[in-house]
Amino acid sequence: MLPHLRIFQPHPNVLAFYDGRVPGYRFAAGDNWVDDGALSLGIASYAIVDGEDALVYDTHVSVAHAQAIRAALEARGVRRITVVLSHWHLDHIAGNAVFADCEIVSCARTAVHMRDNRAAIEAGTYDGPPAIAPLVLPTRTFEDHLTLKIGTIAVELRHYDIHSDDGVVLWLPASRLLLAGDTLEDTVTYVAEPANLTRHVPELERLAALNPQRILPNHGCPERIASGGYGPGLIPATARYVRALIGMASGTQSPATPLRGLIAADLKDGTLIYYPDYEAVHARNVASVTGL
Numbered sequence: 001m002l003p004h005l006r007i008f009q010p011h012p013n014v015l016a017f018y019d020g021r022v023p024g025y026r027f028a029a030g031d032n033w034v035d036d037g038a039l040s041l042g043i044a045s046y047a048i049v050d051g052e053d054a055l056v057y058d059t060h061v062s063v064a065h066a067q068a069i070r071a072a073l074e075a076r077g078v079r080r081i082t083v084v085l086s087h088w089h090l091d092h093i094a095g096n097a098v099f100a101d102c103e104i105v106s107c108a109r110t111a112v113h114m115r116d117n118r119a120a121i122e123a124g125t126y127d128g129p130p131a132i133a134p135l136v137l138p139t140r141t142f143e144d145h146l147t148l149k150i151g152t153i154a155v156e157l158r159h160y161d162i163h164s165d166d167g168v169v170l171w172l173p174a175s176r177l178l179l180a181g182d183t184l185e186d187t188v189t190y191v192a193e194p195a196n197l198t199r200h201v202p203e204l205e206r207l208a209a210l211n212p213q214r215i216l217p218n219h220g221c222p223e224r225i226a227s228g229g230y231g232p233g234l235i236p237a238t239a240r241y242v243r244a245l246i247g248m249a250s251g252t253q254s255p256a257t258p259l260r261g262l263i264a265a266d267l268k269d270g271t272l273i274y275y276p277d278y279e280a281v282h283a284r285n286v287a288s289v290t291g292l
């Protein structure tokens, strides 16, 4: 049913459930947000596992994906699951119903966004089809940060206004591992809230201050994710790109600069990896900041 879902183990207690970036493969017929934007770019959900306990970080793009995640965890002996949502966008919450018997944790704003848009999301009219019905809402929320214990592993949930005003990253202080949700993305960030871009720059600096050793974004290169993730340079690379977009809005940066040119230094040293489907993301980002 899910011929291209891959399970990676980027770190001893971390699993990645990666789907997408498969040429010619479509999850569903017709225009739909699962293929167009999620699987086309590639998307991972994660699990932090210790013994019988697991934290599932995002429930993926469909109920079928979430069922596969839950089955894989239970096959490994997991008995207790806590879900944490990175933010409210559909490709991160579509499988919530599979975890309706579990605690689902999000920041307060995520719950508000989901509640405000619930009717449209359940009708399949928010971002078009497929509908997510029923949309299962968070059962526990927090404002700024919250620490959970998954087996013996301390996991800090931290709120950042990057990409979406309800962004939540996971920080594992013992291993200095950052699970970044959509606050960071390779090849470039997807601008969902252009009016907030100037806020994203200091928020990225606050994120960099964690000083992570490795970073796992939800959208990125499968080989890089499978081999342990990105280096800390992904954060300043994202800030450079955001600043370039802000420059396009103010007229100091040409919107005509090709993507490969704009991020050339970060591509050259391997901080970022060019993936052609991000041309459409970049074009959309430029249009959203310049009003073109």
Ligand SMILES: [Zn+2]
Residues within 6 Å of the ligand: 089, 091, 092, 182, 218, 219
């Ligand atoms: Zn996403």
